[in-house]
Amino acid sequence: xxxxxxxAMGGDYAPEEIVYGxxxxxxxxxxxxxxVGDSERIAPLVDEAGMTDSPLVELHHAAEVIGMxxxxxxxxxxxxxxxxxQCAKLVKAGTAGAIVAPGSTGAAVTAxxxxxxxxxxxxxxxxxxxxxxxxxxxxxxxxxxxxxDPELESVLQNAVLGHFFMKEVYDISEPKIGxxxxxxxxxxxxxxxxxxxxxxxxxxxxxxVGNVEGRDILTGQADVVVCDGFTGNAVLKFGxxxxxxxxxxxxxxxxNGGLREKxxxxxxxxxxxxxxxxxxxxxxGGAPLLGIQGGLVICHGASKRKAIANATKLASAIAExxxxxxxxxxxxxxxxxxx
Amino acid sequence: xxxxxxxAMGGDYAPEEIVYGxxxxxxxxxxxxxxVGDSERIAPLVDEAGMTDSPLVELHHAAEVIGMxxxxxxxxxxxxxxxxxQCAKLVKAGTAGAIVAPGSTGAAVTAxxxxxxxxxxxxxxxxxxxxxxxxxxxxxxxxxxxxxDPELESVLQNAVLGHFFMKEVYDISEPKIGxxxxxxxxxxxxxxxxxxxxxxxxxxxxxxVGNVEGRDILTGQADVVVCDGFTGNAVLKFGxxxxxxxxxxxxxxxxNGGLREKxxxxxxxxxxxxxxxxxxxxxxGGAPLLGIQGGLVICHGASKRKAIANATKLASAIAExxxxxxxxxxxxxxxxxxx
Numbered sequence: 001x002x003x004x005x006x007x008a009m010g011g012d013y014a015p016e017e018i019v020y021g022x023x024x025x026x027x028x029x030x031x032x033x034x035x036v037g038d039s040e041r042i043a044p045l046v047d048e049a050g051m052t053d054s055p056l057v058e059l060h061h062a063a064e065v066i067g068m069x070x071x072x073x074x075x076x077x078x079x080x081x082x083x084x085x086q087c088a089k090l091v092k093a094g095t096a097g098a099i100v101a102p103g104s105t106g107a108a109v110t111a112x113x114x115x116x117x118x119x120x121x122x123x124x125x126x127x128x129x130x131x132x133x134x135x136x137x138x139x140x141x142x143x144x145x146x147x148x149d150p151e152l153e154s155v156l157q158n159a160v161l162g163h164f165f166m167k168e169v170y171d172i173s174e175p176k177i178g179x180x181x182x183x184x185x186x187x188x189x190x191x192x193x194x195x196x197x198x199x200x201x202x203x204x205x206x207x208x209v210g211n212v213e214g215r216d217i218l219t220g221q222a223d224v225v226v227c228d229g230f231t232g233n234a235v236l237k238f239g240x241x242x243x244x245x246x247x248x249x250x251x252x253x254x255x256n257g258g259l260r261e262k263x264x265x266x267x268x269x270x271x272x273x274x275x276x277x278x279x280x281x282x283x284x285g286g287a288p289l290l291g292i293q294g295g296l297v298i299c300h301g302a303s304k305r306k307a308i309a310n311a312t313k314l315a316s317a318i319a320e321x322x323x324x325x326x327x328x329x330x331x332x333x334x335x336x337x338x339x
Numbered sequence: 340x341x342x343x344x345x346x347a348m349g350g351d352y353a354p355e356e357i358v359y360g361x362x363x364x365x366x367x368x369x370x371x372x373x374x375v376g377d378s379e380r381i382a383p384l385v386d387e388a389g390m391t392d393s394p395l396v397e398l399h400h401a402a403e404v405i406g407m408x409x410x411x412x413x414x415x416x417x418x419x420x421x422x423x424x425q426c427a428k429l430v431k432a433g434t435a436g437a438i439v440a441p442g443s444t445g446a447a448v449t450a451x452x453x454x455x456x457x458x459x460x461x462x463x464x465x466x467x468x469x470x471x472x473x474x475x476x477x478x479x480x481x482x483x484x485x486x487x488d489p490e491l492e493s494v495l496q497n498a499v500l501g502h503f504f505m506k507e508v509y510d511i512s513e514p515k516i517g518x519x520x521x522x523x524x525x526x527x528x529x530x531x532x533x534x535x536x537x538x539x540x541x542x543x544x545x546x547x548v549g550n551v552e553g554r555d556i557l558t559g560q561a562d563v564v565v566c567d568g569f570t571g572n573a574v575l576k577f578g579x580x581x582x583x584x585x586x587x588x589x590x591x592x593x594x595n596g597g598l599r600e601k602x603x604x605x606x607x608x609x610x611x612x613x614x615x616x617x618x619x620x621x622x623x624g625g626a627p628l629l630g631i632q633g634g635l636v637i638c639h640g641a642s643k644r645k646a647i648a649n650a651t652k653l654a655s656a657i658a659e660x661x662x663x664x665x666x667x668x669x670x671x672x673x674x675x676x677x678x
Contacts, residue, residue: 214576
């Protein structure tokens, strides 16, 4: 099994929650990890967990951290000893197979783009977000924010990336690939999208199921939904906002209610918790950055141990699947590539 | 009070629910209405409601209907006697002040664009959707789908449209205008958005509060959120999908649960219903089409009487506010206009 480089200094709860999460992945699934960051802070946490002698746990010292408020590109070039920079070096050298990156999304994308490098034939990486569905499955939305203004080629390549990801990592034999649009008819939408539709219909590598509207992203109409990074990011963040609003209004209703509401809420709490667990990003761990050489999973800044453990598992699955070679071959073979 | 032309033949529940809704607006708020459509089907419904002799209710016969599956532009030109075409004629002639349009959104936009005509200086109309917030207020998102690929000028004009709409119709003295983006920093996003940011910061007609991320659309950071129609439509429909998913998962949890969950759900039902009422589009009636001469409110195809009554109320408020003149003056005065 390939080792996973975990940026132990990234995110709001670093290094504690990051280290605990990575160690949980070691215990649960025997995934070998390299904890990258300030050794003086990380070593005691590993010791406390009684895992200092584990052959599956390594430490790699890095003295600096790229903060959430720094310009990602500039900080990446200047801080050679930042934990995320060191993570990229470990993958580049072949020591690790993938990175788990909580903290600055911009720094993580920079690490993927410049530290690991693009897959030949791919101009832009894409952030792919796995979304829970009512049927228990998962739909991958990409790009969810890496490229705000991509060319047609990049949108099309997102389909290739999503296809192989769902096939190899989620074991779906023939993933349904959809195109995010504002109507189901072929002629709908903006030029970028109508052109993408035409090209996607022409290819035979993956199963194109046509346009998917925003309201059908979560219904299972497609396993992969392709879009530009501006739309994908706006859509996902609004979904977060809606879920939060519903939660707030419900809590208010209970708080302002009488004994009836309070008793009802107490009785219904397990079902409510079960529901929240199913739409909780922590269950899905993180969003992989695709289109780069080697794996990289971006985690929410607020990630705690459970999210980090699941992200480490996802990173390991990506490292084992060796997606880069497959997508490179497909694009070199003419599917949405230059020739 | 200006009369409101209601397309009684549009939507899934026409003409019954549309007529009942319009008559409810007459009873509740003394709004004069013209029911446009097949008189033979509409007259008995008015009679049944005992309102045949009401001076506030008129019938206007229209023999045809534009269906949801027809090409809106072509159908609009061909079917001169379609109910929505006749509605536009009534406003154009000054007989009515605004339209309530359930049914095909495409036909409604066409009616606004060609039947009523654009406001001089405005290239593209925008669909403005009022969204409920946790604080009890409303945020207007526009464009939510009229122009999938607008030029910069149209995005900027959406700010002017939203400003006057919230000021005049929702009585907010100085509405906060935000720009939908994928980060809060000035340099974030695609060129269309960074250019819009620069121009919005320069003007002094309205209160620009900067970039708003998807997750903050519902928090009250802004009263108006401006975007292109592709992003707006995708965002709104995904929000619908998220709300539906949460509802489905909760119902499942209750159905698969035992006595505890069922009793809890029964006790909590009033609070749950209260919450749903606050995020229910029917409460808000519909989405106005702005940037055109005269008022037009687009309703969801699944609208029932309550949504239609509220849409009629909104249409009346728009007709009384005379928005067209105000936005035309602002644009002619140089705010996001040609000169």
